[in-house]
Amino acid sequence: MLVDNRGGLPQGDTEDPVLIAQPRGGVPAVVDTPADLERAASRLRSGSAPVALDVERALGFRYGSDPYLVQIRREDVGSFLIDSHALPDLSPLNDGVGSTWLLHDCSQDLPNLRAVGLRCPELFDTEIAARLVGMRRFGLASVAESVLGLALVKDHQAADWSVRPLPKDWLRYAALDVELLTELHRRLSTRLHDLGRWEWATQEFAHALSVPDPRPDPERWRSVKGAGALKTPRQLAYLRELWSAREGIARDLDLSPGRLVRNSALIRAASRPPANRRALLSIGEFRSPVARQYTDQWMRALTRARTMDEARLPRRHRRPAPGELPDARTLKRVDEEAAARLGQIRLAVAGVASALDLDPEVVLAPRVQRYIAWAPLGRAGADGVGERMSDYGARPWQIELTAAPVRAALGL
DSSP states (O other): OEEEOTTSOOOOOSSSOEEEEEOTTOOOOEEOSHHHHHHHHHHHHTOOSOEEEEEEEOTTTSSSOOEEEEEEEETTTEEEEEOTTTOOOOGGGGGGGOSOEEESSHHHHHHHHHHTTOOOSSEEEHHHHHHHTTOSOOSHHHHHHHHHSEEOOOTTTTSOTTOSSOOHHHHHHHHHTTTSHHHHHHHHHHHHHHTTOHHHHHHHHHHHHHSOOOOOOTTGGGGSTTGGGOOSHHHHHHHHHHHHHHHHHHHHHTOOHHHHSOHHHHHHHHHSOOSSHHHHHTSGGGGSTTGGGGHHHHHHHHHHHHHOOGGGSOOSSOOOOTTOOOOHHHHHHHOHHHHHHHHHHHHHHHHHHHHHTOOHHHHSOHHHHHHHHHSOOGGGHHHHHHHHHHHTTOOHHHHHHHHHHHHHHTTO
16 A cells, blocks of 8 residues: 555554655755755754654765765654755754654664764664564564554665755655654654563663774775685785775775776686786776776786785784684684583573573674683683673673573583
């Protein structure tokens, strides 16, 4: 069923979700001038409802993950679509968005919102709430269908939001993304209270707000798909140097690196390094109109890798940072006893999760489980389990639920 949503939210049916076609009040005009921004700030200051927000990026088109559109809605004021490329400083809105923020998957949007000068005073994340009430599908569209019986069209999710002017259909989609967050907040809050999990949620929201924005990973080149097939440190050096050259060029062009040269071409060049320009240009990706302009830079990257001293070649495997834990896949190879402890801990956490009808990773993060298993507790014994959980970021509600079962599983 298709519903024009101008008059208010329809009563949806989770068996036959109602498709929302239009935002209430229609599609708002884009705020893209300082005067428009001041008017938006004034209107937002007049509201008292929670503040629903979302961000649209140009992932896969532009370099990085900069925000190009910020959507804001207060139920007692209305919706705003703000061009954060034309207006990179949105701090004038802070007085008008000073109540609870409603986000879905805040880890994606909070760094962008901070980058444009907005500060979150208090958070309610509908994805976190959905996990805590036992939902297994966490995307906004899935949560809206399950909780409200309403369906959202996700036809422009992967669009190039740097395009100007933005098509009207895209703006409709963007406005709808904040249309349902307030009602989701109300319904999910009720479920959390009914289940006795409201305090769990407040701890999770506070933790999510405290997480610092991610730092650049100096070894991100290792995440290129197919890198595991490279067998020698010299081949890895070719990949690293080509990847670094691609990053620099893409940054200067403000172009997604994959649109300059795809990962598969980097892997091909690293596995069988071209000896000269002709060999490089035999790889079609490097022969494209854009990439071909930078042939000299690609060749310099290949030369750096070819002539690099053995001591400077990358290791076959990523070097762990000081204090970094092995991932679960390599733990058995590194320490069989720790792997056995991890198996016992996982079973204990899974038992707690099953009784609550939650995913185990919601009850206790896998990295916390690995931290407890990584080294014997020694003299700390039973008391050390809760301390290790706290040290590695477990929230009090998680420690309260899992510390005793984990101690028992470890025979402490």
